[in-house]
Amino acid sequence: MTPFLHINGIRKTYGDVVATDHVELSIAEGEFMTFLGPSGSGKSTTLYILAGFQDPTSGDIKLRGQSILQTPSHKRNIGMVFQRYTLFPHLTVGENVAFPLRVRRMGQSEVAEKVKRALALVRLDGFEDRMPAKMSGGQQQRVALARALVYDPPVLLMDEPLSALDKKLREEIQFEIRRIHQETGVTILYVTHDQEEALRLSDRIAIFNKGKIEQVGTGPELYANPATHFVADFIGDSAFLAGELAGVAEGRAGLRFADGSTVAAVPLHGRGIAGQAAELMLRPERIELSPEPGPEGASLPVTVEDLTFLGNNTTVSARTGWGGALSVRLNFGHPLSARIARGDRLHIRWAPEAAHAFVRG
Amino acid sequence: MFSAATRRGSGLGFAMSAILLLAAFFVIPVVFLLTRSVTEPQLGLQNYAALVGSTTYAKVFFNTFLVAGVVTLVTVLIAFPVAWALAIMPGRWASVVFAIILLSMWTNLLARTYAWMVLLQQTGLINRMLKAIGLIDQPLQLTNNLIGVTIGMVYIMLPFMILPLMGVIKKIDPAILQAAALCGATKWQALTRVLVPLAAPGIASGALMVFVMSLGYYVTPSLLGGTANMMLAELIAQQVQSLVNWGMGGAAAFLLLLVTLGLYAVQLRFFEPKEGR
Numbered sequence: 001m002t003p004f005l006h007i008n009g010i011r012k013t014y015g016d017v018v019a020t021d022h023v024e025l026s027i028a029e030g031e032f033m034t035f036l037g038p039s040g041s042g043k044s045t046t047l048y049i050l051a052g053f054q055d056p057t058s059g060d061i062k063l064r065g066q067s068i069l070q071t072p073s074h075k076r077n078i079g080m081v082f083q084r085y086t087l088f089p090h091l092t093v094g095e096n097v098a099f100p101l102r103v104r105r106m107g108q109s110e111v112a113e114k115v116k117r118a119l120a121l122v123r124l125d126g127f128e129d130r131m132p133a134k135m136s137g138g139q140q141q142r143v144a145l146a147r148a149l150v151y152d153p154p155v156l157l158m159d160e161p162l163s164a165l166d167k168k169l170r171e172e173i174q175f176e177i178r179r180i181h182q183e184t185g186v187t188i189l190y191v192t193h194d195q196e197e198a199l200r201l202s203d204r205i206a207i208f209n210k211g212k213i214e215q216v217g218t219g220p221e222l223y224a225n226p227a228t229h230f231v232a233d234f235i236g237d238s239a240f241l242a243g244e245l246a247g248v249a250e251g252r253a254g255l256r257f258a259d260g261s262t263v264a265a266v267p268l269h270g271r272g273i274a275g276q277a278a279e280l281m282l283r284p285e286r287i288e289l290s291p292e293p294g295p296e297g298a299s300l301p302v303t304v305e306d307l308t309f310l311g312n313n314t315t316v317s318a319r320t321g322w323g324g325a326l327s328v329r330l331n332f333g334h335p336l337s338a339r340i341a342r343g344d345r346l347h348i349r350w351a352p353e354a355a356h357a358f359v360r361g
Numbered sequence: 362m363f364s365a366a367t368r369r370g371s372g373l374g375f376a377m378s379a380i381l382l383l384a385a386f387f388v389i390p391v392v393f394l395l396t397r398s399v400t401e402p403q404l405g406l407q408n409y410a411a412l413v414g415s416t417t418y419a420k421v422f423f424n425t426f427l428v429a430g431v432v433t434l435v436t437v438l439i440a441f442p443v444a445w446a447l448a449i450m451p452g453r454w455a456s457v458v459f460a461i462i463l464l465s466m467w468t469n470l471l472a473r474t475y476a477w478m479v480l481l482q483q484t485g486l487i488n489r490m491l492k493a494i495g496l497i498d499q500p501l502q503l504t505n506n507l508i509g510v511t512i513g514m515v516y517i518m519l520p521f522m523i524l525p526l527m528g529v530i531k532k533i534d535p536a537i538l539q540a541a542a543l544c545g546a547t548k549w550q551a552l553t554r555v556l557v558p559l560a561a562p563g564i565a566s567g568a569l570m571v572f573v574m575s576l577g578y579y580v581t582p583s584l585l586g587g588t589a590n591m592m593l594a595e596l597i598a599q600q601v602q603s604l605v606n607w608g609m610g611g612a613a614a615f616l617l618l619l620v621t622l623g624l625y626a627v628q629l630r631f632f633e634p635k636e637g638r
Contacts, residue, residue: 051539051543052542052543053539053542072542073539073542073543074542074543074544074545074546074547074548075545076543077545078543079543080539080540080543082536082539082540083536084534084536086534086536086537086539086540088537088540088541088555088559089559090558090559090561099541099544099546099554100544100545102554103544103545103546103547103550103554104545144540147540147544148543148544151544151545
């Protein structure tokens with residue numbers, strides 16, 4: 001079956017600089033797909049190529065099996081909400097939302113009806129005659145959303161649309177975006193560098209790094225089973241303990257650390273052989289802290305370095321025998337949180353699936 | 362450190378001295394001119410009546426407004442793409458082009474007008490080129506008429522239109538035009554529905570500047586226009602210098618000033634940046 005939207009090996013170079021390198025992705029109709037990555041990772045470039053603002057050096061983009069690269073921006077019928085406020089400052093809110101319909105020469109009564117419906121969708125009924133400059137940033141982005149959806153585009157692009165807003169407003173509009181996605185069923189491609197935003201909104205997330213997609217998956221998949229060190233580091237907090245592979249069998253590895261301590265049967269990502277440098281990744285909330293050592297191979301002795309009370313949890317900073325740093329979270333009310341102090345010698349332990357090993361280099 | 366109040370105080374002082382300077386060297390002479398226009402050769406409005414009533418003078422006014430209007434229109438049409446190109450060009454290129462525009466502006470006006478005479482005359486470069494590529498058989502009459510005046514003045518006025526236009530166009534976020542394109546606007550629709558309306562204040566102030574300067578321009582009309590196509594400034598010069606008729610010259614000058622002030626008022630009314638922008 002042909003995918004709804006197929007980004008097929010998109011590569012874009014500027015002279016010697018590679019902005020995106022063979023980006024390959026299929027998106028289903030109605031899906032909320034987020035491009036997540038640091039700045040300069042190629043996520044915005046990919047979006048701009050979809051919008052038609054840039055041409056790829058090679059590769060193709062197909063919508064319902066048809067290449068769109070030869071179609072100029074204004075004929076692609078794609079909606080977009082930008083990072084900056086891009087409402088037309090000389091037009092009222094109503095005229096802004098009507099703009100895409102007017103350039104399509106739609107009849108007066110149909111325009112009025114669609115504008116009304118689009119403004120209702122973003123909950124700005126009755127704001128038709130306002131000037132954009134008289135509105136808050138959040139309201140302006142909602143008008144931009146109405147303007148991008150009023151002509152029922154098959155795909156909506158959103159390029160960090162909330163980055164100019166403060167945190168509280170951002171969460172409020174994230175909620176609105178989710179609701180609008182559910183109500184309209186439009187396919188959304190959303191670019192952000194904020195992992196929390198990506199997890200909150202998306203059906204699936206594509207993690208971008210250095211022009212390439214490192215991994216694609218749902219939030220829980222990426223969190224529970226990161227394919228690379230970069231993904232593990234980018235989604236959620238995690239500690240990386242450097243050591244070397246002691247043995248590899250059936251996708252699991254044993255690791256040995258500088259002080260001779262070992263762990264066993266950790267899921268291994270990437271190919272490696274014994275003796276190769278590797279890292280053990282542990283998520284702070286999946287580690288248990290205990291006075292007693294855990295089962296052989298899934299436990300390490302640590303020394304408590306610092307305690308930070310953060311309300312719903314206490315974060316314990318600790319060091320392993322060879323000096324590797326990690327942190328553990330104790331939920332509020334955890335029996336240990338009142339008993340431990342700096343300098344205490346304890347043990348960490350984890351369920352076999354909670355740790356990951358990554359080969360280095 | 363000066364406090365804000367001290368700074369405002371000294372600012373007022375500078376402004377006062379400028380106002381006094383203007384009063385001494387502009388307002389007083391204008392008042393003298395106005396007085397002479399209603400007292401020479403005798404008390405009354407006979408000079409104004411003559412200006413308004415005679416067909417000769419009506420033709421002068423018509424020529425003046427026609428040339429100023431056409432020059433303004435053509436200047437806008439040429440300056441807009443130039444200003445747009447300057448605004449989106451890479452910085453280094455923009456400053457080179459900008460320097461060329463400024464250089465031409467700083468070159469002596471007389472030298473530039475004579476240069477146009479050389480280019481536009483019957484045996485001039487332009488006529489010879491048009492003949493060479495076979496567009497015309499007979500040389501076109503491009504000097505000693507209002508066509509020549511218009512061409513010469515458009516060239517001279519261009520920088521005064523490009524500068525304010527560049528100011529407003531530079532402030533337009535390119536993302537707004539990308540948004541217009543994705544909304545389905547063709548290049549032409551983006552130009553007429555977004556870019557031009559957003560640049561309107563710059564077009565208005567540039568157009569006012571060019572129109573008003575064109576109304577009172579002297580050198581170019583008198584060199585390229587010939588004696589048969591007199592404009593207002595030439596009329597004033599003729600009345601004052603050749604005929605020593607200060608009354609008539611003063612009346613014409615005062616009418617010109619009135620028109621200018623009227624246009625300025627119109628611009629203030631409609632194109633001043635509105636509050637909240």
